[in-house]
Amino acid sequence: MTDGQNVADESGAAGASFGRRREDRAARVVRVAAVGDFHCGEKDGGLYRDLFAKVNEEADVLLLAGDLTRRGIPAEVEVVLGELADVRVPILAVLGNHDHESGNVERVNDMLRARGVHLLDEAPFELNEHVGFAGVKGYMGGFGRYTLTAFGEQDTKQFVSTTLDEVQKLEYALRRLSTPVRVVLLHYAPIMETVMGEPEQIFPFLGNDRLVEPIDRFKAAVAFHGHAHHGTFSGTTPGGVPVFNVSMVRVREDAGLPMYYVHEIPLPVDAPAEHATEPGVEQPAGAAR
Numbered sequence: 427m428t429d430g431q432n433v434a435d436e437s438g439a440a441g442a443s444f445g446r447r448r449e450d451r452a453a454r455v456v457r458v459a460a461v462g463d464f465h466c467g468e469k470d471g472g473l474y475r476d477l478f479a480k481v482n483e484e485a486d487v488l489l490l491a492g493d494l495t496r497r498g499i500p501a502e503v504e505v506v507l508g509e510l511a512d513v514r515v516p517i518l519a520v521l522g523n524h525d526h527e528s529g530n531v532e533r534v535n536d537m538l539r540a541r542g543v544h545l546l547d548e549a550p551f552e553l554n555e556h557v558g559f560a561g562v563k564g565y566m567g568g569f570g571r572y573t574l575t576a577f578g579e580q581d582t583k584q585f586v587s588t589t590l591d592e593v594q595k596l597e598y599a600l601r602r603l604s605t606p607v608r609v610v611l612l613h614y615a616p617i618m619e620t621v622m623g624e625p626e627q628i629f630p631f632l633g634n635d636r637l638v639e640p641i642d643r644f645k646a647a648v649a650f651h652g653h654a655h656h657g658t659f660s661g662t663t664p665g666g667v668p669v670f671n672v673s674m675v676r677v678r679e680d681a682g683l684p685m686y687y688v689h690e691i692p693l694p695v696d697a698p699a700e701h702a703t704e705p706g707v708e709q710p711a712g713a714a715r
């Protein structure tokens with residue numbers, strides 16, 4: 427990833443004011459805010475609204491890493507929408523296991539979509555010509571040599587197949603992005619490093635490192651996930667991609683931030699797109715943030 431050159435130098439505007447240089451810097455990075463696992467309940471209205479509203483000044487896009495609700499019931503989604511009511515930057519989301527709990531996924535998705543939340547599980551998203559986002563919920567199965575394999579009972583094979591389907595969906599979404607910078611959003615963890623701190627007995631239920639293969643192969647700039655509330659805030663894939671566990675508890679306790687973590691991604695200078703665009707990649711009208 428190339429660090430952006432000083433735009434004042436490129437434009438020949440020597441001696442630009444500090445304010446101008448700040449604007450130039452802002453133009454050379456994309457600020458990605460991310461949080462998951464705030465688990466809104468029916469009585470949580472107003473708990474996060476003011477904190478989320480600050481994202482308009484602090485970031486260019488807000489990523490929600492799943493477990494927006496406790497049980498995925500419509501009344502809880504109404505609360506989530508209320509908490510997000512003042513957010514004006516694009517909101518991109520994946521659901522978590524808690525959002526599936528009541529079997530209302532379609533209703534949950536409809537409500538979020540109606541608010542303008544972009545569901546990455548349905549299609550990747552290009553914020554501008556530089557930065558695109560791919561995301562899936564992911565699934566569990568464990569890490570390293572102890573990853574569950576598709577052997578034995580049909581139920582076990584189905585379980586592993588669910589993970590592999592998520593990996594393939596992520597791969598396809600990354601391939602559809604035409605942007606040189608790609609960001610990945612998951613609910614389940616793609617590496618073991620960011621679940622460390624949780625009881626070792628539940629590691630297999632917190633993620634699966636099969637998810638890391640497309641992240642590394644497509645050289646994502648950064649990946650975010652949630653779910654491991656008591657894991658570790660940051661880690662790195664074998665290919666060197668930074669990974670952040672943005673479960674709200676980790677954002678608060680490890681990063682010391684009130685609601686979301688903001689990751690600055692330097693924009694490449696005239697970086698060519700490495701992958702051809704395919705139909706269906708949503709782009710905001712006139713977006714060039």
Ligand SMILES: [Fe+2]
Nearest residue numbers: 463493522653
């Ligand atoms: Fe959670």
Ligand SMILES: [Fe+2]
Nearest residue numbers: 493522523653
């Ligand atoms: Fe979860």
